[in-house]
Amino acid sequence: MLEQFTDKLRGKRILVTGGAGFLGSHLCGRLLAHGAKVICFDDLSTGTRENINEYLGRDEFAFVTGDANKFADLSNVFDAEKIDYVFHYAARVGVKRTTEQPLEVLEDVEGIKNVLHLSNKHNVEKVIFSSSSEVYGEPVEFPERENGHVNPKLPYASVKHIGEKFMESYHKVHGLRTCSLRFFNIYGPKQDSSAYGFVVGIFIKQALSGGPLTVLGDGTQTRDFVFVDDNINSSILALLTNATDGHVVNIGTGRPMTILDMAELVIKVTGKDVKIEFLPFREGEIRHRFPDVSKMRSLLGYRPMHTIEEGVRKTMEWYQGRLS
Numbered sequence: 001m002l003e004q005f006t007d008k009l010r011g012k013r014i015l016v017t018g019g020a021g022f023l024g025s026h027l028c029g030r031l032l033a034h035g036a037k038v039i040c041f042d043d044l045s046t047g048t049r050e051n052i053n054e055y056l057g058r059d060e061f062a063f064v065t066g067d068a069n070k071f072a073d074l075s076n077v078f079d080a081e082k083i084d085y086v087f088h089y090a091a092r093v094g095v096k097r098t099t100e101q102p103l104e105v106l107e108d109v110e111g112i113k114n115v116l117h118l119s120n121k122h123n124v125e126k127v128i129f130s131s132s133s134e135v136y137g138e139p140v141e142f143p144e145r146e147n148g149h150v151n152p153k154l155p156y157a158s159v160k161h162i163g164e165k166f167m168e169s170y171h172k173v174h175g176l177r178t179c180s181l182r183f184f185n186i187y188g189p190k191q192d193s194s195a196y197g198f199v200v201g202i203f204i205k206q207a208l209s210g211g212p213l214t215v216l217g218d219g220t221q222t223r224d225f226v227f228v229d230d231n232i233n234s235s236i237l238a239l240l241t242n243a244t245d246g247h248v249v250n251i252g253t254g255r256p257m258t259i260l261d262m263a264e265l266v267i268k269v270t271g272k273d274v275k276i277e278f279l280p281f282r283e284g285e286i287r288h289r290f291p292d293v294s295k296m297r298s299l300l301g302y303r304p305m306h307t308i309e310e311g312v313r314k315t316m317e318w319y320q321g322r323l324s
């Protein structure tokens with residue numbers, strides 16, 4: 001499915017905001033592999049040069065340091081050359097970080113406005129916006145459907161919801177082709193594993209350094225884990241599929257697992273003899289995630305290809321490389 005599309009990326013100029021971050025850097029790599037010219041725009045607040053080191057110096061890759069929330073910074077990029085596609089991934093991320101600094105998250109609305117205004121003005125062909133399953137908050141129905149209830153609890157989630165609405169309205173009012181992707185938990189190499197809560201990376205680091213693995217509550221809370229390569233495949237398909245224009249689409253596997261099962265899987269994959277320690281459940285933590293992925297399947301014709309075990313193994317190999 002993907003192969004028949006990706007030739008369409010050859011020679012296209014693609015702006016990736018947040019391109020030095022976890023997802024953005026994987027995306028830049030994949031777009032380059034498909035023959036695109038990539039402009040990676042990032043303020044390096046959570047992203048790193050290390051993430052994009054392998055692309056620096058390539059003719060088809062440009063790295064621009066700037067703040068997407070500052071109109072002039074982003075405007076310079078659009079003025080410098082014709083941009084065909086935009087992936088707007090720049091955002092303040094991490095539940096803990098964004099709850100502690102809610103006003104900083106609110107500034108991301110400016111970035112969304114800037115991206116939409118400039119993309120419309122410069123006749124960009126399509127904009128992909130990275131939204132989040134956090135828009136569902138504590139879900140009131142399962143599975144979580146794009147046109148069902150949303151219940152954003154966090155400032156971060158409210159900003160994502162605003163972003164979706166403005167993507168939709170720019171499509172309706174200005175005819176700008178946009179699509180918002182509600183990403184469920186993505187994991188894989190390069191993911192920041194700080195105390196700000198990316199559980200797979202945290203478990204792997206804990207296991208590799210002798211444990212224990214710290215599970216919040218009894219570990220029966222669920223998440224839908226997507227390996228980064230599968231997430232990138234979906235995002236590229238969403239860009240190249242006209243049927244996603246003006247839509248919001250869940251990107252997940254549709255097969256959630258418990259945090260305890262994930263901890264046990266990490267122990268199995270790493271082969272370490274480590275214990276699990278149970279800590280008090282964190283106030284405000286979402287109990288369950290369970291996306292309806294039928295829209296993703298019907299519009300994109302895509303199902304994630306990596307088994308959870310393969311994904312965790314690849315992630316572990318990356319951490320082993322870093323820790324050795």
Ligand SMILES: NC(=O)c1ccc[n+]([C@@H]2O[C@H](COP(=O)([O-])OP(=O)(O)OC[C@H]3O[C@@H](n4cnc5c(N)ncnc54)[C@H](O)[C@@H]3O)[C@@H](O)[C@H]2O)c1
Pocket residue numbers: 017018019020021022023024041042043044045046047048066067068069088089090091092093111130131132133182183184185186187192
């Ligand atoms: N990783 C996940 O599981 C997940 C889930 C749902 C949604 N998302 C969304 O996907 C996107 C990428 O997330 P990620 O996990 O790669 O996080 P990340 O922190 O690794 O990437 C975000 C990048 O944006 C940059 N950035 C932040 N604010 C910026 C600004 N104002 N101007 C320029 N650059 C800025 C950061 O330096 C970083 O490189 C984010 O929008 C996030 O909300 C991620």
